[in-house]
Amino acid sequence: MIELFWVGGPFFMLPLLAGSVLVVTIAIERFRRFRRASVDYDWFLSEIRKAMLKDGPRAGIELADQFPGPIAAAWSAGLGAHRLPLPVLRERMDSVSIAEVQRLEKFLPIVGVIAQVAPLIGILGTVWGMISSFEGVAGGLASGIGIDGELLASGIGQALVTTAFGLAVAIPATLLHHWFSHRVDTFIADLDRSRSDLIEILSVIAPRKKKIPSTPKIEETTA
Numbered sequence: 038m039i040e041l042f043w044v045g046g047p048f049f050m051l052p053l054l055a056g057s058v059l060v061v062t063i064a065i066e067r068f069r070r071f072r073r074a075s076v077d078y079d080w081f082l083s084e085i086r087k088a089m090l091k092d093g094p095r096a097g098i099e100l101a102d103q104f105p106g107p108i109a110a111a112w113s114a115g116l117g118a119h120r121l122p123l124p125v126l127r128e129r130m131d132s133v134s135i136a137e138v139q140r141l142e143k144f145l146p147i148v149g150v151i152a153q154v155a156p157l158i159g160i161l162g163t164v165w166g167m168i169s170s171f172e173g174v175a176g177g178l179a180s181g182i183g184i185d186g187e188l189l190a191s192g193i194g195q196a197l198v199t200t201a202f203g204l205a206v207a208i209p210a211t212l213l214h215h216w217f218s219h220r221v222d223t224f225i226a227d228l229d230r231s232r233s234d235l236i237e238i239l240s241v242i243a244p245r246k247k248k249i250p251s252t253p254k255i256e257e258t259t260a
Contacts, residue, residue: 049159053199067145090238097238107140108227111231115232127232138228141221148214155204162198166196
């Protein structure tokens with residue numbers, strides 16, 4: 038592996054090595070973050086519905102605060118504003134949802150950039166290696182020495198190694214970026230469901246004002 042690093046050339050291999058280390062670090066951090074934030078939405082909805090139907094919105098807030106992640110945070114914000122007008126409640130949930138999604142998407146643009154740039158660095162190394170090879174061939178023919186096989190092999194080796202390492206970094210980075218983006222989309226879908234489900238539950242448990250029947254007026258009769 039060390040020999041291949043020097044064959045490819047530090048100018049091209051160092052950025053690829055740094056990109057691969059960065060992708061692995063981000064992947065581990067995001068895996069842990071998503072695992073902590075994940076919750077079975079159907080189960081969570083069932084539990085919070087039971088708590089709210091039994092003890093009201095306060096029980097729902099206490100249950101939501103026991104869970105990390107964007108879903109519970111959105112429910113907690115919505116339940117905290119359950120006495121406010123409906124547009125305000127939706128705005129509170131939307132603002133929390135946007136902030137939570139931004140936290141989930143943290144570092145993902147870096148993975149996407151590495152996935153796009155790594156093969157370009159590999160191609161650049163390929164072109165550079167081929168240029169070096171042809172320069173060696175041209176110099177040898179011009180001087181009458183002939184083709185320098187060692188120089189030619191070195192240039193071709195650099196071309197192949199940089200291309201291979203560029204693809205080796207780009208392919209996992211691309212797959213990870215798509216997988217993490219899909220997970221974020223799943224959280225967004227659950228957040229969209231949360232708003233409508235919360236409003237539905239609140240409409241069921243909201244106290245209804247009883248209409249007081251009006252007493253008929255008694256007409257005074259004169260004797």
